[in-house]
Amino acid sequence: MAKVLVFIDNPGDALKKSSLELLTLARSLGETVVALNGDLNSGVSDEFAEYGVTAVYRPSSQDLDNYLVAPKAAYLAAAVEAAGAGTVLLDNSPEGKEIAARLGIRLGAGVITDVVGVDADGTAHKSVLAGSYTTASRVTTPVAVLTVKANNVTPEPAASPSTPDAVTVEVPGDSIATAARITDRQQKTATGRPDLTDARIVVAGGRGLDGDFGPVEQLADALGAAVGASRAATDAGWISHDAQVGQTGKTVSPQLYISAGISGAIQQKAGMQTAKVIVAVNKDAESPVFEIADFGIIGDLFDVLPQATEEIKKRKG
């Protein structure tokens, strides 16, 4: 059976949901092996067994985290060759895509990013041009490298657990020599909210907030949602640039996107129009966002949002 190699980077104590999704997808395509970077804790080890992983590859070098992606890509290329894998799955984070990019050149393998589904024959599905098209594509080389978006697979353990083999892979030295070194890293204060890109619900605010993100944040917290923003709001400095949704920011495709005080110009729409359900609140009845909203409210967000927040809290008891 074809081997599918999943790259998992620094899982910590337990695998993230997106990693479990990759392991589940891998099993539908062949025999699952993992290339791990970082420590292997017992919890993660148990999860690998539960998800039917047959081998866990680990790098000879422990300092891959001190560099940008080049040594990780080189390690992964060596792991793919050691395993004889025909498909490599990575998460769709910016770093995942860059590792995939360099890995593709090292292996002479085609890379497809932003994948939302893979058929048993390897056909990958994705959405392009800001959600205006869905495409099916294939890799024409012996090895396929795919980066898969979160929230498109339901994690499911294997029918019977496995006992993974442990294999060490030599990291090629040349990759470290030409890598950029990370000299300082500072963690940002955790907001306690889900990551914007992976969130099931996003509440986003724009120019209409006039500098006050309070109502958006409170509604987001009541819904367990991530907070997003239009470019106008991030450019004005009302909220961190990380929150920007749109053509030049993040693309999100949550179950629910609530847009508050955002007109819905093309650049905004490009980032969110693949959301399953779109709700819009705006004072201006002419806002283009109403053309794509499933539920639109013409009204003052400073009245509507707090009222909705209170009502949600009441119903959730």
Place this chain on the structure above:
Amino acid sequence: MKIIVLVKHVPDAQFDRHLNGEGYTTDRDESILSELDEYALEAGLQLAEARGGSKAGNQVIALSMGPAGAVNAVKKSLQMGATEGFHLTDDALAGSDAAATSLALAAAIRHIGTGAPVDLVLTGMASTDGETSLVPAQLAERLGLPQVTFASSLELDGGRLTARRDADTYSETVEASLPAVVSVTDQINEPRYPNFKGIIAAKRKSITTLSLADVGVDPSQVGRAGSWTTVTSAEERPPRTAGTIITDEGDAGIKLVDFLAAQKLL
């Protein structure tokens, strides 16, 4: 310093964009210089200016790959202040995926670096059409260079570069030696507009057209034939249609929650 900035001619996102033909390639009518590449160009111009500009021998070279129209991205770059332009164009390039694109661009960069080597290759964080972000990393791998991606600030000191990168949960500082490939975010600067003087000056600047033969690439290595991925089908998504629109009469917040409950989203 010799800085190459990669500039791409992309369909303007203000209009509907279409995939056409055998390989489902992007229809390039109504195309413009990719907005995200303007930040890379501005970063290159600022680095050159800080070192005495073109008078002190600093070159900011705009390089674009693409059909005839792509030369417009090079022209706009010259108007903004690039010193020289190159346009890699060849019918065989049509339908190139990221791997084939990076192969052709790497060959063009080596060609431009003949004689005086290139110190820095700058790109935007992604193209606004393909949006894969693969090309900068693939170029770096092909050229055997360090890559620094998503730089939100960039400093050069002799042969070292220092950049700041911001991710969702952390910020980091990275260092690399030159030459290097660097992609920049839209937070790094505020790109200038071409002024009248720049537009006039651009008319006197040279744009060199390069073919695949000029840069030593066999046509079978690029285009649809040389790509490692292929699009087998493309379907236009039906446009979203408006749903229910209500005007707030004092209870819209409650109606919103009713809607969410009905959609099982609470």
